[in-house]
Amino acid sequence: MARRLRSVELEFVDAAPVRLVFAAEVSAAPEKVYRALADDVPGWPGWFTAVTAARPTEGGTGREIRLRGGFVIEETIMAAEPGERYAYRADRCDAPGMRALLEEWRLAPAGTGTRVRWTFAADGSWVCRMALRMARPGMGRAFRTAVRALDRRLAGAAA
Template identity: 65%
Template sequence: MARRLRQVGLDFVDTAPLRLVFTGEITAAPEAVFPALAEDVPGWAEWFSAVKRAWPTDGGAGREIRLRGGVRLEETILLAKEPEVYVYRVDATTAPGLRALVEEWRLTPTATGTRVRWTFAADAPAPLRLTLRLARAGIGRTFRDAMTALERRLTC
């Protein structure tokens, strides 16, 4: 059964007790990357290996995500400013321990494509925050693999 998380706003990306930030560059332009993030929600399962299934809810104002391993997430889109930033809040999840979670995807054009910055901003008890910090390298690898797969998807 999904537990409700604390509803936080956009400022949580900067004020969360735990912030994991990952950056990568891909050759696709921000105008191609943004729709892959914000509009092709089911497509996430094709390029982000942790996502088993994803679909929009509430006429596109939310998302439902199923992760590999069985975790479910119910999300609300907080900001979708094309082609610069896409932010969503997790409102309910089956993942234990989380109190609040917001993820921000910020896109910056470069001479060769797009710099993608993903911020994972969370509030959780100290033991879970420590576990997430220790998992940083693995989460970063998943992000890098996702960027490689997304680039392949967008440039083929």
């Protein structure tokens, strides 16, 4: 059952007890990557395999995300800066021990493409924090796989 998490602001991305940061480059321009992140929320399962379903809520100011393993997260969009940043806070989540969660996607030009940086900022019980730290390698693989899939998807959309 989903529980209400602590409401955090954007600064949490730098101050969270657990910060997992991953980066990779794609060939698409930042604006195109941003549209895939922010404007095509239902398209996330097509490139991020950890996401089984995604839909905008609250007239586009929120999202409902369903993850592998049956987890459901209700989110509020915290930053929507086209071509630069997309961030959201988890308001409700059924992950055991999770107390606060904010994710930020930063985009920066890299040659003719984009450097994509994903920060997963969280707080939770000590068991949750330890589990997240231990999950870093798997989350990194999931991120890299997702970004490669997104790159292929965006290249196919341009054709």
